[in-house]
Amino acid sequence: MTADGAGPTGAAVPEEAAFAQEVPRGEPILEVRDLVKHFPLTRGVLFKKQVGAVKAVDGVSFDLMQGETLGIVGESGCGKSTLAKVLMNLEPATGGSVRYKGEEISRLSGGALKAVRRNIQMVFQDPYTSLNPRMTVGDIIGEPFEIHPEVAPRGDRRKAVQDLLDVVGLNPEYINRYPHQFSGGQRQRIGIARGLALKPEIIICDEPVSALDVSVQAQVINLLEQLQGEFNLSYMFIAHDLSIVRHISDRVGVMYLGKMVEIGSDEQIYDHATHPYTQALLSAVPVPDPTARESRDRIVLTGDVPSPANPPSGCRFRTRCWKAQERCAVEVPPLAPPGWLSGPAFHDSACHFAAERESGEDVGSRP
Amino acid sequence: MPDIHDEDSFEPHPKPGISRLDYAGEQGMAVEQETLVEPDVAKREEARSLWGDAWRDLRRRPIFLLSVVLILLLVVMAVFPWAFTDANPRKADLVHDYLRRPDWTDFFGAGWFGYDAQGRSIYARVVYGARASITVGIFVTAAVTVLGGLTGMVAGYYGRAVDAVISRVVDIFFGIPLLLGALVLLNAFTTRTVWTVVLALAVLGWTQIARVMRGAVLTVKQSDYVVAGRALGAGTGRLMFRHILPNAVAPVIVVATIALGGYIATEATLSFLGIGLQDPTISWGIDISSAQKVIRTAPYVLFFPAAALSATVLAFIMMGDAVRDALDPKLR
Structure with a gap:
């Protein structure tokens, strides 16, 4: 790679000829669609019978x-x-597709x-x-x-x-x-x-x-x-x-129980999160300022993460969500930009009631 | 190579190519890094070459040194028995030497340990008998390690159906008592040499190593460096022999060393029972067997081959124990 001895920064770009074709910056190089990975749960020693599956990854889509x-x-x-x-x-995928170029x-x-x-x-x-x-x-x-x-x-x-x-x-x-x-x-x-x-x-x-x-x-x-x-x-x-x-x-995806719940640019996620889980996660980030720590309002989730072998129906987060309603138990929220939002809040969020937090304080902390 | 405690050598390599920002961070960090390495020392000690540590540990154990000296002596005796005695172990003089008592003045001579009921020099027979025991011990262990190691490796690496089949076969062999199985097997041969005994014991003994190897491979297979090898696209052979085997072989070596003593004892037992080695071959087991007829009148005929056998078996088991202690960090 630096065979000409020009130093690592000098000969920074590797021999591109080795790669099949160039993908311009900003184009997807890896496309993941509905990727599923289930680990079967079996019973029996000699004749194994599948009694269920741990749904570790259950329908994840994103582009890199x-x-x-x-x-x-x-x-x-x-x-x-x-x-x-x-x-x-x-690990072999149970379903879905991964496309490289x-x-x-x-x-x-x-x-x-x-x-x-x-x-x-x-x-x-x-x-x-x-x-x-x-x-x-x-x-x-x-x-x-x-x-x-x-x-x-x-x-x-x-x-x-x-x-x-x-x-x-x-x-x-x-x-x-x-x-x-x-x-x-x-x-x-x-x-x-x-x-x-x-x-x-x-x-x-x-x-x-x-x-x-x-x-x-x-x-x-x-x-x-x-x-x-x-x-x-x-x-x-x-x-x-x-x-x-x-x-x-550059972009951040938030996962909960095998699903992508929100994905967007770092500003969209950290400053304009619309999914309740992302908001709760961000509110738990330690703040290195004792006075600010007093005043901010943390979202403390109740209960445990449900078992991935038996996830809740509809929205997987509904069992711990303060916004949950009947619709959440029936309908799986798609990972898409909610139509009722605009500006930086308009990004992929898998929630029926996606909205920015009321207080709107900056809970993310730059390192 | 500088000593690894020389923390100076851990300072990042200063180099013009890398961005200034990164390097500023590194140099500023250097002092902290030195102190921060300390909590890792225990982990590093453990990770520092297993064999290097084991060797340093073993060199200080008198039991290990004693058993190694004894084993080396026995091996030399097995290869060059004539270097230890001029006497012919097969020369039988019933007129002059019938059950002659040990003569302590005849230091290292034919009559040192006395003569047996056929007028043969017991000292010469003890020296020449080492060959059968050592040959059986070493070759059975080698065969068992290769056979058991390979099957255990295959079972542990492939898992699932392959593992199920191999493990059941191992269970079946494991159910056969070594001695009983060897009796049955050896009975099928009319002439039995050292190699027939080696074959019988190897066929019955490989399962022990296979189990140990399978377990070790199952553990190592999960480790990140094996996953990393797969991620690079490494083939089965490379994963097995470059990544898994070197990290899984330690328990196998321990078990094999301890088992070696056991195989020597089993050979002697079989020869004693008359189903192992046969008479032109010189073996401690055969001599112990023939000594029992005269045990009341001449106990020394039994004593010397039996003592040689016990010392040999003990030496191997002690060495195996010491190696196990040295390789097992929990026992340190």
């Missing part, structure tokens, strides 16, 4: 645009990580799947478990080249690995060290270098900083942003830290 960062937020167990696994083809990829296998993997890579949550403790850093980052030998000729691999270490801000001389000799932040940089090795266009980051210390989080986030500019990457950024998501994302 070229060069943008799409943040996905939601509480634990809402299906964020399952969504990432299905997009990566690590218009080509259906959710049912690929063998060589075709391997080819698509070159363009969609992943950064994992826990840098302590995502690197093989028995392999050196050089082997870990060089493995993508062994699997896809066409990316880097055999003789250039060591150089390519050292360039990658350089790009993520690690000393290229660390090539023969083992993962345990690095700190958490450095390990995550190794994980990012591995994700970059194949020069992908899309990187799915599954909570890439939540296992890291707060001070190191900022470094890794900055690195991800800088790499996005250098390599023209599109990110899908999964997290539960709303401030970080706001900082890095």
Whole structure:
């Protein structure tokens, strides 16, 4: 990638010839439609009988645009990580479609799947478990080249690995060290270098900083942003830290119990949220100001998240929603811009009674 | 390579290419990072090469060192028995040597441990008997580790129907007692050599390793680095042998080392019962068996092969125990 030795910023744009065709910035590079992932619940030892299914992802649709960062937020167990696994083809989808540059990829296998993997890579949550403790850093980052030998000729691999270490801000001389000799932040940089090795266009980051210390989080986030500019990457950024998501994302999607409840630009979501769940989620963001903390009005949800094996009828949030009415139990609200709203509040929101909060205070906090 | 406690070497690599903003953040962070690494030390210690730690731990254990010395001695004895004695273990002189008592002055000589009921040097027979025991122990363990390791790996990796079929077969073999099964199997052979015994014990013993391996693979298979390998498009072979096997092999090695002693004991038991090795072969089991006829008049005929057998089995089990303790962080 920086074979001419011009430094990482100088030779920022990778050999574009490797990619099939260019998608202009702002066009969808990944289109997800009605994606479903159900995990069957079975009973019986020898003759397994399906008695139900955990609906981890249940009809999720969104587009990922070229060069943008799409943040996905939601509480634990809402299906964020399952969504990432299905997009990566690590788990087969139960239904729906995933199109990469218009080509259906959710049912690929063998060589075709391997080819698509070159363009969609992943950064994992826990840098302590995502690197093989028995392999050196050089082997870990060089493995993508062994699997896809066409990316880097055999003789250039060591150089390519050292360039990658350089790009993520690690000393290229660390090539023969083992993962345990690095700190958490450095390990995550190794994980990012591995994700970059194949020069992908899309990187799915599954909570890439939540296992890291707060001070190191900022470094890794900055690195991800800088790499996005250098390599023209599109990110899908999964997290539960709303401030970080706001900082890095162009658009944000909010998930609840396997469904996307609201999606829009970061301003639309953080300052003009119309779905009650998003409003409740945002009102729980810690405010680093004791006086403001007193005055703001938090929305405290009652009850627990219902079981994804037996979700409520109609709107899934109705069991905890203060706006819920009979209609919510019968009719599933579509994820579409509500016609009665206008301005920044006019964006996809899956609520029959979508509206901005009355008090309209700024509950999001910029990092 | 600098020592890993040398935190200086962890300072981010200063480099002109990366944006100023990012680097300003990094340098400012460096001090904090050093202190923040501390809470991770326990995790890092654990993650620091398992074998490196185990080796450092083992070197300090007298029991481990003692058993290793004993095992090395036995292995050398098995390969070069003539280096330990000039006497011929098959020379039988009933006129002069019939049940001659041990002669402690005959240090390392033919009469050191005395002579058995056929006038053969007990010392020479103890030395030459090591070969059968060590051969059986090592080859059965090797065969069992390869066979059981592969089936366990396949069962754990593929899961579902493959796992169900392999696990049931393992259960069936597991239900056969090793000794009883070996008796039945070996009875089918009219001439039995060391290799027949190895074959019988390997056929019956692989299930133990298969179970351990399957369990270890099931655990490792879930880990993020295996998922990361799949995400890169790695094939089955690469995932199995580069990612899973190196991380799943530790418990297998422990079980195999402990089992090795057991196989040696089983071989001796079979030979004692007359169903294992046969007479031209020199084996401690055969000698123990023939010694029982003269146990009242000449207990030393029984004592020396039995002591050699016990010491060998004990050495392997002690080594296995020490390795297990060293590899299991919970026991530290």
